[in-house]
Amino acid sequence: MRTRLAIKFHALLERHFPERRVFLKSDTDTRFIRLRPETQLIAFTGVSLAVAWSIIATAILLMDSIGSGNFREQAKRDQRTYQERLNQISIERDTREEEALAAHERFNAALVQISVMQSELLESETRRRELETGIEVIQTTLRDTMKERETARTALAALQAEEEGSAHVAPAELLASAGFMTDALARTAAERDQILADAQDALNQRDGLELEIKLMREKNDQIFRQLEEAMAISVEPLDKMFRQAGMPTDRILEEVRRGYSGQGGPLTPLSLSTRGEEPSADELRTNQILNQMDTLNLYRIAAQQAPFASPVRAAVRFTSGYGYRRDPKTGGRRMHNGLDFAGPHGTDIFATADGVVKHAGWQSGFGRLVVIQHAFGIETRYAHNSRIRVKAGQRVSRGDHIADMGSTGRSTGTHLHYEIRVNKRPVNPMTYIKAARNVF
Known part of the structure; x- marks a missing residue:
């Protein structure tokens, strides 16, 4: 029974993949390689799979490229929107003041x-x-x-x-x-x-x-x-x-x-x-x-x-918000406890409220860091600075120039990482910036 099935399968293969011989001729001898139908079927299947995999991989890469382009465009649009909103908030703050x-x-x-x-x-x-x-x-x-x-x-x-x-x-x-x-x-x-x-x-x-x-x-x-x-x-x-x-x-x-x-x-x-x-x-x-x-x-x-103000006054880009995000170094998902403002190297950074400088120096990950202790258990942090202009224990007022923007510490480019902590717990700094838009 098995022999008859094998014969029928072989005859079907012979019909589509007839036996072929490849002759190899040299100066003194002639040899040939016989390609049986089973061998041709295996070779055809392998080539087909390779071609199909190439087509699918190319389509996936193309779709990923298109998706990445759309994501970058969306990110740019979001950045422009945030920048326009920050400029509008600044204008409204000046008007209300x-x-x-x-x-x-x-x-x-x-x-x-x-x-x-x-x-x-x-x-x-x-x-x-x-x-x-x-x-x-x-x-x-x-x-x-x-x-x-x-x-x-x-x-x-x-x-x-x-x-x-x-x-x-x-x-x-x-x-x-x-x-x-x-x-x-x-x-x-x-x-x-x-x-x-x-x-x-x-x-x-x-x-x-x-x-x-x-x-x-x-x-x-x-x-x-x-x-x-x-x-x-x-x-x-x-x-x-x-x-x-x-x-x-x-x-x-x-x-x-x-x-x-x-x-x-x-x-x-x-x-x-x-x-x-x-x-x-x-x-x-x-x-x-x-x-x-x-x-x-x-x-x-x-x-x-209280820190009802923006730490930067120059034209900057809002590059990252408060919350979970894709880590720019590892690519993994992790919590971002502040806001990121990207701008030219050396952009002036200002204190957002009256307080006392708690830390002014290098700290792992944050680079050159300034920490200011305010009333009501509030603390503000200004990280990745290129230069610090205050000292620990110094009393500062809102609007004092405390540092210059840089890219020290764990950073992918020149920007300010700005945090607000209440009773040592991080909160969204944008809440304070938006709350003050109709007053200052």
Whole structure:
């Protein structure tokens, strides 16, 4: 059975791959090699497999090349997008900073105007009290004069009755008494008219002062509204910035307040009353604005101590973000704890917040490294520098030039590796940069 199958298979192969002979001729001899159908089948199969493998490998390499090209183009587009976004954030930061300075200047001017108006209100209140006292005196004098006039009229009537009943009185004495009473009545009437005129003038002055006080209060209310709006506009972006960065504002403000709790506090509430009375609505609004000013100052101090800024100001490329990525050295997947900004060699690098330099020197992997310790348990790191311009223990402020960009340590090219760590745990620095885009 097996022999018949072998014969049939051999006959099928003979049909497609007939036996061939390859002759090898030399000067003295002629030889040949017989190529059996099985040998030809094996050779054909091997060649076919080799050709198929070549085609598949070429297709894979071509597809990988195309995919790599698309990935590089996408990476370039992402880099351009990030660069444009960083430039836009920088422009918005400058604009918001100018607006904040302008609002602060308007607030200072309004505060001066409030102080002037406070003095004017106190003077107006004093004048009003004096006028009220004068009016009371005038009214008392008028009542006394009217009583005297009535007394004089009664006395005159009694004299006239006595004159009619007493015929033996001398006419000269009666005439003298009548003349005296007439003069007294005339003087009393003149004094009465003068007092009435003075009282009317006082009433007119009081109406004018009341109108002036009303206008002052309206103007004062308008200034209060402007100040309240300015405070809301100034405080809200700062509060939003801290919350977007994941920083608890209550704890941050309390910590800043403890560090800046000098005698008397940042601001002292105003008091418009000198008689120990209950605070008025204006006093309450003033104290509320001063409390908001205190909060605003605390926010500004906290913002200076937190890294709400970009470490580079020149035109750079954003080459790598925070998170897992392909390692540029080994090709493996590993965590990247910061941001990479690529730029020309020697590009200036700036501190992103006030703090104290914790480390300034060489560290394995990071090359020339600067570490700055800030408030609230925050630490910033600036790695791969070509030159360090600060020393350990030195106090720096936001915007101080601390290093130059380079490619020291474990690096594939000139760039800055920027990290932020909170309580020794790395966080995404872009969170802080984006949080500050509407403030600075």
